[in-house]
Amino acid sequence: MGKIAVLDYGMGNLHSVASALDKVAPQAEVVLAQTPEQAEGAERLLVPGVGAIRDCMTGFVEAGFAPLLEDAIAAETPVLGICVGMQIMMRHSEENNGVDCLDIFPQPVKFFGKALPLAAMGERLKVPHMGWNSVRQTREHPLWAGIADNSRFYFVHSYYVPAEDNADLAGSTDYGVPLAAAVARENIFATQFHPEKSAETGLQLLKNFVSWNGRA
Template sequence: MQKIVVLDYGMGNLHSVASALKKVAPTDEVVLATTPEEAHGADRLIVPGVGAIRDCMEGFIRPGFVPLLNQCIEAGLPILGICVGMQIMMKRSEENNGVDCLGLFPQPVKFFGTDLQENGQRLKVPHMGWNQVQQKIDHPLWRDIENGSRFYFVHSYYVPAENNNAVAGETDYGVKFAAAVTRNNIFATQFHPEKSADAGMQLLKNFVGWNGAA
């Protein structure tokens, strides 16, 4: 039995993530950890997140989750970031007048803007709903997921896909952005797999079976 830890730092409803994990890994232990101590003995780690980046960063730093995350990365534990949980792994976000993030990836997080357009039509911000994801690399977390599958997004800020060699999946919404990024034992998605029907459940199932190697 594995111990799958979902970090709970007060940002977003984590029960949908935990519920989805219990469906794809019914014999494993799923723990919502509010402290590093509760995460002790984790076999894999999930960093979710919903809300403003400044609050997310403060909530993540306060309980001591930064040293925990770094230890898990160094130990080679499989790590999955979701939504703002992906964005806090970047270098810096434009949100809240600019906020330094964890810097696990060198890319910035940018605002879609107030005049986002495609084919002369204004697009709504936040980007909310289903959109196709083009797989840019062959990765274990894409196993049995058809290229171009649709996933569920809710966000006003994005990680650029251009000049970004960490991109594992790409989506177009007025601009090409990273739907998923990866490096070593980290895989992170801008979309919500727990809300993305069969494709999302397959990705979570793949994560539960992933050994952390590309």
């Protein structure tokens, strides 16, 4: 399986991600990399993230991971982003009064805000969005292999990437508004949901990632 580098830039508990990778790929070398040097030679990169986007961007850049990620994408190394790890790949986020992100994908990151419609019981949908949602697979992709369309995944987030007018959309769901559950381009796949917290379906996605050659 080779080496899988989980980029550790100080944002979130990464042990659940590493444990899930160990479970689906026991022969792989899973490394929590705090520096680009520790990620050297990795055949796959995983970009997680939990917390405020400004802190995540600062930690990611200061750790030296921006050029590492750019080089990995250019080298067609398979890359998986999770939650804020997906959002930092976007163009710009509304969080923290506006933060420029890595601009790998051109979409913005928006706040759910007070515009969410009323839920069935007459109360507004709560922010953060927290819980299980079904995900519609909007196109075929190797990371969906063995996963039924409309399978449920676990989400925790207050900001979202719009699904509408999103050429990179790979999966969508709804929480008052249609949002990107997954985006993909070439050797990058990124999810708003947490596969490591999504039971057997999430483990299947991670298993697909560790066997993926980076081609759609």
